[in-house]
Every structure is written in C-alpha cells, then in structure tokens.
Amino acid sequence: MTLIILCLVAAHFFAFNVGASGSAATMGIVYGARVIKKKRIALLLSGVGGLLGALWGGEVVDTIGKGLISSDKLTIQAAAIILFVSAITLCFTNIIGIPLSTSEVTIGAIVGVGISLQQLYLRNLLEIIAFWVIIPVAAFFITFISGMLLKRLKDKFPAFLPSNKLTKLLSILLIITGLLEAFAAGMNNVANAIGPLVGADVLNKNIGLLTGGIFIALGSLLLGGKVLETNGKKISYLSLSDGIVISGTSGLLVLGASIFGIPLPMTQVTTSAIVGVGATKDWKGIWKNKVIHQIAKVWISSPMISLVIAFCLTEIFLQSNFYTVVxxxxxxxxxxxxxxxxxxxxxxxxxxxxxxxxxx
Structure with missing residues (x-):
C-alpha cells in the first residue's frame, strides 16, 4: 500500500513538472510577442489548454501503459522504477540546464525495464522511434516552406504590413495556435506521468487523465513563470506570422500523433519548427547555433540514460542480478x-x- 501511495505521489509530481516545463512554454511566443502582456493570464491559458488536452490523452496512455510491455510484466514495482528513473533524470537534466523531452525519458525507462524482464514489443518501439525522427523533420520543412511563402507575400504586398486590422487578426490567430499547442502538449504528455500506473492497473485511466491534467495545469500556473519568461525573451524576435506558423505546425503535428497514440518529444518538434522559420532568414547561420547541437545530443542521450538506469534498477530489485549491473x-x-x-x-x-x- 505504501508503494502505491508513493507511486501516485511521484506520478502527479511528475505531471506537475511536465506542466511547468512543457505546457507553460507553449504560450511563450504569445507572451514574447506582447500579444498577452500579463504573465498570469498567459500561464492560465496554458494550464487550461493542458488540462483540456490531457482529458483526450487516452490513446497515448495506452501506448505508454500497455503498448511496449504486457500488463502481466508491468507490475507496481516495475511502474515505480519507471517513474523514479523518469523523475530523477528530469531533475538531473534540469540542474545541469539541459532541455529534456519527458516522452523520450519515459519511453527509455520503459524499454530498460522491458529489456531486463525480456519482454518488449519491439515493433511498437521502432514505430515510435521512427516518428521521433519523422515528425520533427516534417515540422522543419513545413515551417520552412511556409516561411518562404510568407516572405514572398510580404515582398509582393508590402502595403498590408502596417495594417492595424491585420495585426489584430494575427494576434487572435496567435493566441488560438498557442492554445492548440498547449492542448496538444497536455494530450501527449499526460501519459508520461500516469501511463505506467494505468498499465500496472494501479490507477483508472479516466481518473488518471483528470488528475494528471489538473496537476499539469497547476504546474503551468504555479511553476511555469520562469519557463514562460525565458521562452518569451528568447523568441521575442519572431513576428506574429512566424509565431502562428510555428505554434500551428507544432500543435497540429503533435495533436495528430496523439490521436494515433504516439508519444512525441514536443520540445524537439517546436524547436525544429523554429529552426525551419529561422532558416528562411539565415540558412547558413542557423546551423551554427550551439543550441541546435545541444538539442541533437539530448535527442540521443536522454532516452539512453534513462534506459540504462532503469535496466540496472530492474536487474537489482526485480531480477536480483547484480553481476550484469557490475x-x-x-x-x-x-x-x-x-x-x-x-x-x-x-x-x-x-x-x-x-x-x-x-x-x-
């Protein structure tokens, strides 16, 4: 009983941090562009979007909970290891200042446990990894092509640029796409927190979606201020049309993946979209950006770190096999x-x- 309570606390604390680091960032473009000037309102919209999205995240929960390891192997002990490793890896990377995908870390931990237990749905795993490559690449090309088209329109119709009506319309569209991105983030990321417990039959899926969504919203509202401030300052140079393209593309791609139950690294998708827009302005310079290199390293390192730690812990506590760990x-x-x-x-x-x- 104690282990179940600890797992429930860990899962919802994880959801709280997901809301702070993920959902809050989805309104960064809106806040940075000064469309919404009050931080609290931007955080509230982010939290509401994340909560509503979480309620529709059942397909991704099924993938996290039952799509990689069978229910008979995913015990409460195995779920505890997955949650513990995911939380510790998230904490560690936050301390050293590396941006992290919670989906990659959670999947890595599940795979580590599955390898130790010699029970893993390899085909499903390969499909997920393929989407981790395909979706960010698609985000880049969509925003790059859209950015080129917008550039041509601006050159062809310069008279429309200073229009107040156009600015108001773009501002409204930017808020809508920001909400869409927050909705998609909640829909995709709630599974990382509650999926292992749902798979272990410790938590009812519908209840988990609701409580996980509430904690995502609370994390966004109470702890997302610094993330929002940082993202807002970093992307404040983006125009309203750039922001619409980035948020709209990221939101729609992640939303589509969530419908099919594919957990995605939303940070990488959004970043790829930003790089796509940036490449239209400075094709050579954008690839020299150190942030791009750092994100590429995180793409590979974060799931591998959680995989190794989860494997070792499962070998020690569930398999009693110390030799492999040594x-x-x-x-x-x-x-x-x-x-x-x-x-x-x-x-x-x-x-x-x-x-x-x-x-x-």
Missing part, C-alpha cells in the same frame, strides 16, 4: 576514463605542437 557500470566507467584520458593526451599534443612552432 559489468555495465564497469564498462561505462572504463569508457569515461578512456575518453578523458584520450582528450587529455590530445590536448597535451596540441600544446607541445604549439610550443615547437613558437620556438621555430
């Missing part, structure tokens, strides 16, 4: 030591070469 840990430590040694040797060679060049 071997994996030794391999990781050896790799890190050799990598640092190689890096140090390379740096010493560079210093020696520079010294020789200075002498001659």
């Amino acid at each position: 071997i994996i840990t030794s391999g990781i430590l050896a790799t890190l030591i050799l990598t640092n040694f190689g890096k140090g040797t390379f740096e010493k060679r560079q210093k020696t070469q520079r010294s020789l060049e200075e002498e001659f």
Whole structure:
C-alpha cells in the first residue's frame, strides 16, 4: 500500500513538472510577442489548454501503459522504477540546464525495464522511434516552406504590413495556435506521468487523465513563470506570422500523433519548427547555433540514460542480478576514463605542437 501511495505521489509530481516545463512554454511566443502582456493570464491559458488536452490523452496512455510491455510484466514495482528513473533524470537534466523531452525519458525507462524482464514489443518501439525522427523533420520543412511563402507575400504586398486590422487578426490567430499547442502538449504528455500506473492497473485511466491534467495545469500556473519568461525573451524576435506558423505546425503535428497514440518529444518538434522559420532568414547561420547541437545530443542521450538506469534498477530489485549491473557500470566507467584520458593526451599534443612552432 505504501508503494502505491508513493507511486501516485511521484506520478502527479511528475505531471506537475511536465506542466511547468512543457505546457507553460507553449504560450511563450504569445507572451514574447506582447500579444498577452500579463504573465498570469498567459500561464492560465496554458494550464487550461493542458488540462483540456490531457482529458483526450487516452490513446497515448495506452501506448505508454500497455503498448511496449504486457500488463502481466508491468507490475507496481516495475511502474515505480519507471517513474523514479523518469523523475530523477528530469531533475538531473534540469540542474545541469539541459532541455529534456519527458516522452523520450519515459519511453527509455520503459524499454530498460522491458529489456531486463525480456519482454518488449519491439515493433511498437521502432514505430515510435521512427516518428521521433519523422515528425520533427516534417515540422522543419513545413515551417520552412511556409516561411518562404510568407516572405514572398510580404515582398509582393508590402502595403498590408502596417495594417492595424491585420495585426489584430494575427494576434487572435496567435493566441488560438498557442492554445492548440498547449492542448496538444497536455494530450501527449499526460501519459508520461500516469501511463505506467494505468498499465500496472494501479490507477483508472479516466481518473488518471483528470488528475494528471489538473496537476499539469497547476504546474503551468504555479511553476511555469520562469519557463514562460525565458521562452518569451528568447523568441521575442519572431513576428506574429512566424509565431502562428510555428505554434500551428507544432500543435497540429503533435495533436495528430496523439490521436494515433504516439508519444512525441514536443520540445524537439517546436524547436525544429523554429529552426525551419529561422532558416528562411539565415540558412547558413542557423546551423551554427550551439543550441541546435545541444538539442541533437539530448535527442540521443536522454532516452539512453534513462534506459540504462532503469535496466540496472530492474536487474537489482526485480531480477536480483547484480553481476550484469557490475559489468555495465564497469564498462561505462572504463569508457569515461578512456575518453578523458584520450582528450587529455590530445590536448597535451596540441600544446607541445604549439610550443615547437613558437620556438621555430
């Protein structure tokens, strides 16, 4: 009973953080463009959108809860490991300042548990991974093409640019697309928090969607201020039309994936959409951005980190197999030591070469 209570607390705390980091960010363009000037109103709209979306997130919950591991293998203990690993990985990456996809971390943890238990629906997993590549790429090309078309329209009809009526219309459309993005975020991300418990038959799906949605909304409203402020400042250079294209594209793509039960890394989808718009203005410069390189690393590293940790914990607590964990840990430590040694040797060679060049 104690374990069930702890899992319920962890799941809803996870949902609270999802709301703070994910749903709040969906209104960043609206806030940054000063369409909505009051932070509290932007957070409230984000929370409402996330809550309403969560109520329709049943398909993604089924994928997280039953689409990768069968119900008889997904026990309360296994669900606890998945939630624990997801929460710890999220906390760690927040501390070191790396943006994280909760979907990738949760799927990684589920796969780690599944590998240890030797029970994993590989076909479903490969489909999800394929969508993790296809959807962000699609977001880039859609926004890139849309950005080019908008650029041509602005060049062809410059008289419409200063129109107050057009500005008001674009502002309304931007708020609508922001709400759509928040709705899609809630619909897709609520499963990361409650999916494992639903799969373990600890939590009723409909109740979980409601309570998870409420905590997503609370997280957005109470803890999303800094995220909103950061996102608003970073993307404030975007025009109203750029914001509509980005939010509309991200929201529709994630919404479509959610209908088919595909958990997606929404951060990567939105970022790819922003890069697509940015590429229309500076094609060469956008690829030199360090943020792009960082996100690419996170795409690969975040699910792998949670996979390894979940696998090791399952081997220890559910399989009582310490030898495999020792071997994996030794391999990781050896790799890190050799990598640092190689890096140090390379740096010493560079210093020696520079010294020789200075002498001659």
